[in-house]
Amino acid sequence: MGSLSLEKVDHLLWLGRYVERTYTTMRFIISTYDAALDSTEGNWKGQLEELGFNEQTDDPIEFFNDCLFNKANTSSIAHAMDAAYGNAVTLRDVIGTESIAYVQMAVNSIEAAEASDAPLLDLQLVFDDIMAFKGCVDDYVADDAARNIIKCGISIERLDLYTRLAYHLDRLPQETHKLASRIDRIGVPYDKAHFKAVVDAVFAPDFPEGATYEKLGALLVHIAGIFK
């Protein structure tokens, strides 16, 4: 590990989390928007309210604009990407200007999409920028620990969002194993046997049918404990 203070470890982890939050939330918003086009029962907000989008409006355009671009709404993708940027710029000496540039571009692309006459189409650039950022981190960040802490953040955010939204539950076991492997590469000490027991309890043979929020929540709490 190079020179990483606890503050920088925290920024790396949250950089990964906010980048992934932007990516997954944006995908979720866009798929909800698409479903809303065909909705006849008035439930076009779908599960977005569970993500904190409580805008009291009957106007779908206003609602989706709020989800995407309202920085004052801490659940919006504009807010999440700004938060990713806030963490990224403190890490220039660790992850490099080339990596940070993709985060900056994603912020710029969101601002450009907001002013566009086809915002959802232009948000494709944000997906591209985020994917490029992930690739750049993989390829460019020389510090193993730094790289894997960002990836841990990405995995944790996925586990969190997928659990809250019961979205892609089938991917949770794979994501958990990826996370465990990344934690090992960082070198953070933790009780591996206990972790395995928690994982095995969650991903029992009856998963995902037998999964409960309590079990999944216990897994997330356990992971949070490792990073404390």
Added chain:
Amino acid sequence: MYTSLVSHTPKINQQLARYGVKFGIYKNGVFNERLFPFDAVPRIIEADAWDELERGLIQRVDALNAYLKDLYGAKQIIKDGVVPSDFAFASSGYLPQCEGITPPRGIYSHISGIDLVEGQNGEWYVLEDNLRIPSGASYPLVARTLCRRCDAETFRGGPMRDNRDYGERLRRVMDAVNCGGINVVLTPGRFNSAYFEHSYLAEKAGAVLAEPSELFVENEKLYFRDAAANRRVGTVYRRLSDEFLDPLCFNPESLIGVPNLMSAYRAGNVAIVNAPGNGAADDKGIYYFVPKMVEYYLGEKPILKNAPTYLPFYPDDMTYVMDNAEKLVIKDVAEAGGYGVVFGCDLEPQALGALKDSIRREPRRFIAQEVIDFKCLPTYIGGEFVPRKADLRAFVLSGEHTEVWPSGLTRYAREAGSSVVNSSQGGGFKDTWVLSR
């Protein structure tokens, strides 16, 4: 030489936005980041002119370093009456806490930013010395990389000297004074106006970017709080002001300092780049005496000229300033960043009278200078070349020896006729090409 390059100006600015080349500004208490507009028409300095400028800059910075060493040590220049005692010690930048401390290698100003303008006669005049935490080297550094990328024709075999080694030069300076340990760039945090530069220079110099909470002092040694194991710091390139550096030594209310940093520095266990207390030599009032310092310490004739300057502190100069205020530029020595600079010709009679009253009341607070009619540079604005006033901040680095970075930050005024080039007041920047032949 730069015609084809200029056509790429919008694309270069797009790339600067991509890389987040910004500066921060507080307006009505709210922090905003702004892009720093880049003009691709460079300032070009011929090889012969640069040689002269380089010699003058090295001479000036060597004299300023000698002055600081003397001021905080033997005070011979005061005893000899070259710089009046009450003048030297009345400077707000003079810090009695630094008395008797000799920094590693005796260097006080490691990174000096000297602001110059080129007069209509082709002569360079120094407007200001910045010996505390001069900003701006990162911008031409990024811009040159992008310019080279978009216009191979101009740069292939071109006579302009490469300026992209600033990070390496900075690292050499930090290494030269290192007291054992890692190099750290200390930033107050991401809401500082020059945060981009702090982080970029840390990356380019291979130093660790640290905020104050990541550093601590134990047994008079400075450490970086590494998650794995604390690491000793040998050089700290601090990018925060003296008064906030150490709350146990300077401003006790500072929340962004490192407690006991000064004790580690005093014990010779860490180099602080630039040294605390340098404000005593870059005060706008002390500027008047710099040519005298060159003669006093180096026994040489000053190569670079000051703008003709008057100190109302002296009765004769006060009389001159009172009689000619309407044609002088008046500067408040306590201000920076282009603030506190007033052109007498721009003031209504009542405002000019009020300013004169202030000068009479607090003569030490002001200097007055003849207005230098400095050269405009061609600038590409709105699809055409227009003349704009521009200055130059040259960077002089002092480590193993004193050297001048063959480039610099050229800032230009955005408005026609304006002489205010500061980024905080809307100015843009250019690359500075120093020709090798």
